[in-house]
Amino acid sequence: KQEVTQIPAALSVPEGENLVLNxxxxxSAIYNLQWFRQDPGKGLxxxxxxxxxxxxxxxGRLNASLDKSSxxxxxxxxxxxxxxxxxxxxxxxxxxxxNKLTFGTGTQLKxxx
Amino acid sequence: DGGIxxxxxxxxxxxxxxxxxxxxxxxxxxxxxxxxxxxxxxxRLIYYSQIVNDFQKGDIAEGYSVSRxxxxxxPLTVTSAQKNPTAFYLCASSYQAGGRFEQYFGPGTRxxxx
Numbered sequence: 001k002q003e004v005t006q007i008p009a010a011l012s013v014p015e016g017e018n019l020v021l022n023x024x025x026x027x028s029a030i031y032n033l034q035w036f037r038q039d040p041g042k043g044l045x046x047x048x049x050x051x052x053x054x055x056x057x058x059x060g061r062l063n064a065s066l067d068k069s070s071x072x073x074x075x076x077x078x079x080x081x082x083x084x085x086x087x088x089x090x091x092x093x094x095x096x097x098x099n100k101l102t103f104g105t106g107t108q109l110k111x112x113x
Numbered sequence: 114d115g116g117i118x119x120x121x122x123x124x125x126x127x128x129x130x131x132x133x134x135x136x137x138x139x140x141x142x143x144x145x146x147x148x149x150x151x152x153x154x155x156x157r158l159i160y161y162s163q164i165v166n167d168f169q170k171g172d173i174a175e176g177y178s179v180s181r182x183x184x185x186x187x188p189l190t191v192t193s194a195q196k197n198p199t200a201f202y203l204c205a206s207s208y209q210a211g212g213r214f215e216q217y218f219g220p221g222t223r224x225x226x227x
Contacts, residue, residue: 105155
């Protein structure tokens with residue numbers, strides 16, 4: 001059974017700090033890895049998607065990497081701002097898993113002034 | 114604007130009543146999904162549909178029912194058989210092309226049953 005884990009469950013950093021969020025998965029037969037952001041009481045917003053043939057994707061201050069051999073993905077946020085405070089979830093689409101995503105439980109990020 | 118709409122945003126029902134949550138998408142996606150989210154837990158898949166007139170149970174389908182009569186619509190009915198229906202419900206759709214599988218989400222419906 002594919003599992004996706006995100007540690008830590010919560011993280012608090014001062015404004016301006018660069019930070020890394022971690023996502024690990026048990027099945028190396030990963031098709032895509034998608035990172036989402038969720039604000040309280042809202043739906044999920046897609047941030048970045050990395051295909052298995054790619055090593056990383058960038059969007060603005062965000063950079064996501066994928067290492068299939070180690071079963072890890074990271075989301076790097078540069079120069080964090082209070083507006084980055086949210087829960088960040090990663091989800092894997094695995095070969096043989098059908099058209100479904102397996103989600104981690106998320107990391108709740110708080111960026112403090 | 115293309116996207117997924119869920120209505121209503123907040124829904125209140127008495128115990129023992131069935132309630133239907135709406136989900137509509139204009140992204141022309143074939144696949145649609147319903148998830149449930151509870152505090153401190155991740156997203157749990159209730160039902161999904163890969164094509165019109167077809168759907169499959171997810172991990173927690175008991176007490177729920179769905180239909181997929183149109184590509185754009187995937188309503189979820191929470192029946193009185195669902196023991197703990199109070200939760201945040203999220204609808205999603207996905208497309209797959211050129212080695213890319215991407216999922217999009219609606220804004221969610223918060224259901225409270227008392």
